[in-house]
Amino acid sequence: MTVALMWEAKAPEGRDRELLSWCRGHPLAPAPLRRETYSAPGGRVLVITWWHAALDADLPELPDPPAELTARPVHRWRFEQVQPND
Incomplete structure (x- = not known):
């Protein structure tokens, strides 16, 4: 099954x-199938x-940035992909 992890900071x-740069500078090991980074007004990443x-798998996640x-x-948040008839 496919699991999506969402991480959001302001x-x-x-x-x-600086927050965006910090996020981009933190690789995950092992690497995910796919990783996308977004920014939004108000300083959200x-x-x-x-x-x-x-x-419920133990997957690597971005840590908290410096305070x-x-x-x-x-x-x-964690999401599980739903198949068409689930």
């Missing part, structure tokens, strides 16, 4: 590029990774 005013694994790069706690 940078303090004016620190969004979202990283989505895809894995072939069970929903000075976050305006609030990091949010994390």
